[in-house]
Amino acid sequence: MMNIQKLAVLVVACAAMNLAAMNITAAQDSLAPSSRDAQRRVAKVYGAGGLKGLEAYQSGFLVSPDGHIATAWSYVLDVDPIVQLDDGRRFESKIVGFEPALELAVLKIDASDLPYFPVPADTSVQWGDPVIAISNLFNIATGDEPASVMQGSVAAVTQLDARRGTFKTPYRGDVLILDLIANNPGAAGGAVVDANGNLVGMLGKELRDTATGVWLNYALPASALRATIGDIIAGRKTTAPVESTPMLPRNDSHNFTTMGVIMVPDVLETTPAYIDEVMHASAADRAGMRPDDLILLVDGQRIESQRSFRRILRTIDRRDNLNLTVQRNSEILNLVLKP
The missing domain is CATH 2.40.10.120 (Thrombin, subunit H)
Structure with a gap:
């Protein structure tokens, strides 16, 4: 009796599997x-x-x-x-x-x-x-x-x-x-x-x-x-550079020195904006920046290269905060650099 019951269960299970396979096959055929x-x-x-x-x-x-x-x-x-x-x-x-x-x-x-x-x-x-x-x-x-x-x-x-x-x-x-x-x-x-x-x-x-x-x-x-x-x-979220933003005088704008960072050598037109060194007790250090951080966004503007990073900094008053989006290994971090 037990063997018959097991056989019945096995038959039902096989039938269900066949029906499921037929349904999947039919659905896949309908993809074409x-x-x-x-x-x-x-x-x-x-x-x-x-x-x-x-x-x-x-x-x-x-x-x-x-x-x-x-x-x-x-x-x-x-x-x-x-x-x-x-x-x-x-x-x-x-x-x-x-x-x-x-x-x-x-x-x-x-x-x-x-x-x-x-x-x-x-x-x-x-x-x-x-x-x-x-x-x-x-x-x-x-x-x-x-x-x-x-x-x-x-x-x-x-x-x-x-x-x-x-x-x-x-x-x-x-x-x-x-x-x-x-x-x-x-x-x-x-x-x-x-x-x-x-x-x-x-x-x-x-x-x-x-x-x-x-x-x-x-x-x-x-x-x-x-x-x-x-x-x-x-247009509610854009990372395109704001071309019309005027440049500020160098003494009035942010720069790598005021941030307290040293960038990797800028040897190419498209050298990425990687941080090479963070100065101790600097604004960047207080914000939690680290060597090898890659700058992706500054105040919502896309950083295409180290040179574009430098240009965008020239448009921001050094008395204002910098809102940075950086990539650290596989993490994306939002940091606020306060002067």
Whole structure:
């Protein structure tokens, strides 16, 4: 009797598994018609890189009909990148704004009436849901070919284990763990869509577990990006330099000496604004700045290089506080330097 009961349970379990597999297969088959439509909303992004194994390309996706493109914030954006759309058109773009804590940037190209992804307010996918990742992985689509497509499913919705520094990223929040290989070069910033072609996430940058060496395939939920993308497009949050701000006399403005910092040698036009040394008991020391800190923002203005850092300091009265956003290893910190 017991064997019959066990057999019955086994039959029911197998039937349930087969039904689940059939449902997943059917859902995955339904992805094909929507994938081409989603590809038209994905862009290829070309910028800085090309040396020491640093790829000079990544991915992005349109988030407005007027040419706003969301992408991953990375070294590729150290210059204003070139954007290529699905139809083969190429545009020079401008960086409208970025949010280091989300590793998100928004670009703008001079185009209109473009197909785009509405960014959802809620995360609509859960464990087991089929998804498609669309990106410029390995720079395969070099011309007017559609962006590359990978099919898989959501393996989990969870938070990164950042408490032990396992994954070195400034992002703190839920991620979509994917059962497809999403950490290929060039894939960062690509779109992840559901069975209906709706945007559900943005592929994150290459990320490896420092303890095990295992690469993580993940995406940031689109809902986590929605508010920041909206603020950047609406002009409520911008990191673009304010060109019209007048320079102050050198004795009246902030500078490296008044801050109490020594920068790394400025040998290139785009030398990053890294701190080499912090003077003891200086304003920078009191603010908590440390050697090797990278200056990202000053009073909300993007620091593109050490020279742009110097120019922006010349526009700020030395009697005023400096609101700094810095990157320290994988952390993003907001510091206030008081004169």
